[in-house]
Amino acid sequence: MIIVPEREIADLMTREAAFDAVEQVFAAMASGDAYNFPVVREAIGHEDALYGFKGGFDRAGLTLGLKAGGYWPNNLEKRDLINHQSTVFLFDPDTGKAKAMVGGNLLTALRTAAASSVSIKHLARDDAKVMGMVGAGHQATFQLRAALEQRKFEKVIGWNYHPEMLPNIEKVANEAGLPFEAVDLPGMAQADVIISITSAFAPSLMADHVSPGTHIACMGTDTKGKQEVEAALLQRASVFTDEVAQSISIGEAQHAVAEGLIAETDVHQIGAVINGTHPGRNGADDITLFDGTGVGLQDLAVAARVVELAVAKGIAIEVDF
């Protein structure tokens, strides 16, 4: 039994390794080699916490297990702990024995950032120059840092409901040597790539804020009722996702499907683009939209990579379990 505590993850895991792991598992999902189990998510009636399990199995990577944990909204204020708490457990698919336990907090941030980056690699125009951010919270910094590695961006623009948080992402832009400009939402029209990473329940980014040829990654909607972009934008766009069933039920596509603007068959797996079985972007003027809902297989993929790295570097804790 191998244990990799949360405190080791930052030194072990790279954005590149997270990117590769997530790209591979999206591909495996589209080829039918990997699938996610039904998600368990419970309001447990204690500390206002949401707790649950996201499991899956990747037959190609032989990765089996789950992420367990959730959201404890009082952690930071009461205990100086982060509110999202999760742990990944990996099992040996040949025997069913527990194989590894890995801290899942930073990994969740990295795998979510990797997902929008994978979508940029496969769907954004090669000549994208302006990177737009809708949202400027803690997770937005992860998304932006990873996104900037995918194209030769020349500028970052950003909008946030609370503008005083924009320095979070300005700092990331500057660290990458890029200028930053705060814009209003119509100003997003100059972006070639937009990442939306908010926890809003009403759309911020409207269809007419987006220019032809833009790629948008909607990364904030993971629950029924949440919404980041106008449903009409999905009607105008070629829509991709990590997992179609989640996209149309708890992801950004839930609204466009419910309003009859698009059908389930209009939502395509990003893995099909990775595998080359879907052409992806349909010309320079196509708007592409990636609905990143977050699946358990992403967590398992990055955790499995961390275990390999920890063993290789000799810092895994081994317990005779």
Next chain:
Amino acid sequence: MIIVPEREIADLMTREAAFDAVEQVFAAMASGDAYNFPVVREAIGHEDALYGFKGGFDRAGLTLGLKAGGYWPNNLEKRDLINHQSTVFLFDPDTGKAKAMVGGNLLTALRTAAASSVSIKHLARDDAKVMGMVGAGHQATFQLRAALEQRKFEKVIGWNYHPEMLPNIEKVANEAGLPFEAVDLPGMAQADVIISITSAFAPSLMADHVSPGTHIACMGTDTKGKQEVEAALLQRASVFTDEVAQSISIGEAQHAVAEGLIAETDVHQIGAVINGTHPGRNGADDITLFDGTGVGLQDLAVAARVVELAVAKGIAIEVDF
């Protein structure tokens, strides 16, 4: 983070501790203090394995977590490992952080045995003398050993589809100083308490094999399609269970409900009897039937007890996770 490996469980956990833990959590379920999460159970398409998660939260005992694992049918033959493999993970309900990991194989056997014993304590006649076993496999020995502690039994009788396995339970009877007698199924009419612990898909024990006043614990049916006793027996009996929703969907009561012989409202929580909010047995001639489907909260309850015992005895492995 506390770790209690499988190899430590046998020396740590007693039948008494398992009994107390299961009795308490059944009571908490009936009073609304504890509930089970939806069960995830997947045929993963590798090694013919069934894998999944049974989670729950006990607000009274502050026990949160899950049992993960399943059934790997080739383990014994291919690898000399037992086919049922499971691990229990406990979380701190105040913070969402992982708290303990406990080997779940022996615990599963003990908590299943405890469940039928709890039902015998609360539902069997006080003057029960003859203990009947339908099934003589490995798990049957756990059920019988625990059951014999609940009444002053004078004899054990047993039937098994493969009679050559009966020495398994004969040995347990003799160790308890009791004679054993192999019987045919009609011979079960002499039993005051019957435990059925098979994995059959057709009934063995029929309604006319059971005498008035008998208590029956059906412990083998945990899947749609499985069946141990004739549905008409449930119509004749006062029916109790660990969890009503499981009882009528994947437990023994699924058949009687599907055939319209009993209604969901005829199935009562054993916890209500423990709490004194249901009277339980209705006189000396009542047939009582406990449908033990197996819930995640049982696993969490016994694992939490093991963690306490391991810490108290100084044999818990502590990892700075």
